Amino acid sequence: MPGSEAGRLGGxxxxxxxxxxxxxxxxxxxxxxxxxxxxxxxxxxxxxLHGDRVPDHYIxxxxxxxxxxxxGRTAMPRKRPPFPIESGLFGVPTLVxxxxxxxxxxxxxxxxxxxxxxxGDAGKGMTLCTLGDEFVNxxxxxxxxxxxxxxxxxxxxxxxxxxxxxxxxxPGGPSSGFLTEQDFECSFDHVALAAAGSALGCAAVRAYxxxxxxxxxxxxxxxxxxxxxxxxxxxxxxxTRMLAAILRHRGxxxxxxxxxxxxxxxxQCQRNLRPDQDARxxxxxxxxxxxxxxxxxxxxxxxxxxxxxxFG
Numbered sequence: 001m002p003g004s005e006a007g008r009l010g011g012x013x014x015x016x017x018x019x020x021x022x023x024x025x026x027x028x029x030x031x032x033x034x035x036x037x038x039x040x041x042x043x044x045x046x047x048x049l050h051g052d053r054v055p056d057h058y059i060x061x062x063x064x065x066x067x068x069x070x071x072g073r074t075a076m077p078r079k080r081p082p083f084p085i086e087s088g089l090f091g092v093p094t095l096v097x098x099x100x101x102x103x104x105x106x107x108x109x110x111x112x113x114x115x116x117x118x119x120g121d122a123g124k125g126m127t128l129c130t131l132g133d134e135f136v137n138x139x140x141x142x143x144x145x146x147x148x149x150x151x152x153x154x155x156x157x158x159x160x161x162x163x164x165x166x167x168x169x170x171p172g173g174p175s176s177g178f179l180t181e182q183d184f185e186c187s188f189d190h191v192a193l194a195a196a197g198s199a200l201g202c203a204a205v206r207a208y209x210x211x212x213x214x215x216x217x218x219x220x221x222x223x224x225x226x227x228x229x230x231x232x233x234x235x236x237x238x239x240t241r242m243l244a245a246i247l248r249h250r251g252x253x254x255x256x257x258x259x260x261x262x263x264x265x266x267x268q269c270q271r272n273l274r275p276d277q278d279a280r281x282x283x284x285x286x287x288x289x290x291x292x293x294x295x296x297x298x299x300x301x302x303x304x305x306x307x308x309x310x311f312g
Contacts (some may be wrong), residue, residue, distance in 0.1 A: 023051045058174075058228035061202075063096040064088075065230075076230050100128050121146035124189050129203040131157045143188070150184035164209025172201025174221050185203060218246045 054060050054069040064078035065091050088094025091262040108116050117123045124145035131138050131150065136158035143156060143215045153159065153166055160166060169179045171188065177198040179186065193200050208217060278307045 059230045093161045120144035132206045145189045147188050149186050149188050160209050166207045167210050168208040170206045172199040173204040222247045
């Protein structure tokens with residue numbers, strides 16, 4: 001949601017087909033709030049709110065790509081600096097936030113930041129979390145940060161529709177590393193997930209049952225980043241293609257070969273990435289997380305299969 005001119009102009013950028021429906025929903029909620037709080041000055045008259053549809057591509061999640069689309073160009077990330085807050089939409093200083101971020105603002109304004117943090121476990125606040133269709137209780141949920149990942153999977157998500165045991169999870173979308181069962185006591189928050197080799201990211205949680213071919217999952221995610229690369233950075237373009245090619249080729253030779261080779265390429269990619277490089281390399285950053293955790297899942301399932309054969 002970009003805004004400019006000290007908040008006098010606001011825009012809702014949607015990937016859905018009908019942004020007008022989102023605008024109507026927002027206006028309805030604000031009008032209902034104003035009716036319940038007659039003394040409050042939270043009205044839409046101060047903001048010209050309109051909706052624009054942008055391409056439904058991964059790279060459009062980068063904050064400057066929607067600005068390019070709104071200006072009539074291809075939705076591609078801009079080279080930074082300047083940052084949007086310095087020169088954004090049509091050269092005007094612009095704030096770009098997720099709708100979720102903006103949605104938290106009224107509560108913080110009314111009750112304060114300290115009170116907002118108390119809504120979650122361990123004073124960490126709340127976040128919107130999207131559980132994939134594989135869950136019994138799929139959909140978007142407002143969850144407290146700081147709960148164990150296991151509680152999120154089985155308490156809120158109610159486990160998998162298939163009834164299978166969950167053996168791997170991506171807690172923050174495709175660019176987050178995979179967690180295995182031994183990580184499920186990890187706290188669902190930024191710091192703890194990063195320490196476990198993953199990330200909170202967009203909190204789009206995907207879970208995989210014991211019957212899942214995890215090498216195939218790895219290939220699918222790597223192919224997603226290969227196709228999603230905007231192609232502006234040679235390193236990003238080449239590394240995402242190379243990782244996907246390695247996984248596709250090695251995957252045909254078996255899980256062990258696939259995991260070993262991809263882990264080696266992942267380490268090489270990460271050594272090549274420098275903090276001072278162009279910020280437009282979101283795809284290669286995400287792709288390097290793909291092999292993380294998968295080798296452990298494969299080893300765990302191999303050991304389990306061997307034990308079942310021993311006692312079978």
